[in-house]
Amino acid sequence: MSSKxxxxxxxxxxxxxxxxxxxxxxxYRMFYEQPDDYAKCEQFLRERLENEQSVVFLAEEExxxxxxxxMYPLFSSVRCRHxxxxxxxxxxxxxxxxxxxxxxxxxxEDHARNDGxxxxxxxxxxxxxxxxxLYESRGWELETDVRHYALTFEA
Numbered sequence: 757m758s759s760k761x762x763x764x765x766x767x768x769x770x771x772x773x774x775x776x777x778x779x780x781x782x783x784y785r786m787f788y789e790q791p792d793d794y795a796k797c798e799q800f801l802r803e804r805l806e807n808e809q810s811v812v813f814l815a816e817e818e819x820x821x822x823x824x825x826x827m828y829p830l831f832s833s834v835r836c837r838h839x840x841x842x843x844x845x846x847x848x849x850x851x852x853x854x855x856x857x858x859x860x861x862x863x864x865e866d867h868a869r870n871d872g873x874x875x876x877x878x879x880x881x882x883x884x885x886x887x888x889x890l891y892e893s894r895g896w897e898l899e900t901d902v903r904h905y906a907l908t909f910e911a
Contacts, residue, residue: 762817764856766863769812769824774802776821777814784824784846788881801826811840813863815847815856823847825860827867830877837874840864845878845887857890865894879904 769777778798786792804810804826815823826844831837842864847856868876878896880887892898 764815764817764822764854764859766813766815766859768863768867769805769814771802771805773812773814773821774798774805777801777812777824780821780824780846780848781826781844783848784844787846810843811864811867813860813867815851815860817851817856821848822851823856823860825864827864827876832874835874837872839874840868840871840876842876842878852886857887858894861890861894 775798778794778801781797781801782792782794785797801812805812809828811827813825814821824844824846825842828841828843830839830841832839842861845857845860847860864876878891880891888898
């Protein structure tokens with residue numbers, strides 16, 4: 757019995773990809789205990805891409821969306837250079853631990869490197885051990901010399 761080899765293709769998403777990415781984005785938000793709201797996800801992604809406010813990479817297998825990552829541009833005053841925030845990374849449950857997440861991260865890393873960025877930043881939940889393992893396996897380092905604070909406003 758032969759097993760079928762599935763090839764993952766990662767590419768930069770365009771506006772016509774918004775419906776597929778929005779399905780994954782909705783799953784990502786629900787992972788972080790947000791309510792199921794496909795329409796909100798679709799609108800948010802469409803606005804980011806239309807206004808060139810983010811870069812989204814889409815992982816597909818046989819034309820089916822299996823994962824995505826979204827990056828936002830930032831600036832470092834200390835470095836006098838731009839940086840990227842890898843804010844969202846999500847892989848469908850059936851494709852986790854198959855290399856899809858690593859492929860998405862590679863696309864993000866390549867984009868930032870080719871774009872001349874000083875660095876890429878990301879944050880993840882303390883409980884996201886699989887994500888932390890992925891990041892550290894790729895050479896990402898946990899920052900221990902800075903503190904991140906947040907001031908949250910209700911919607």
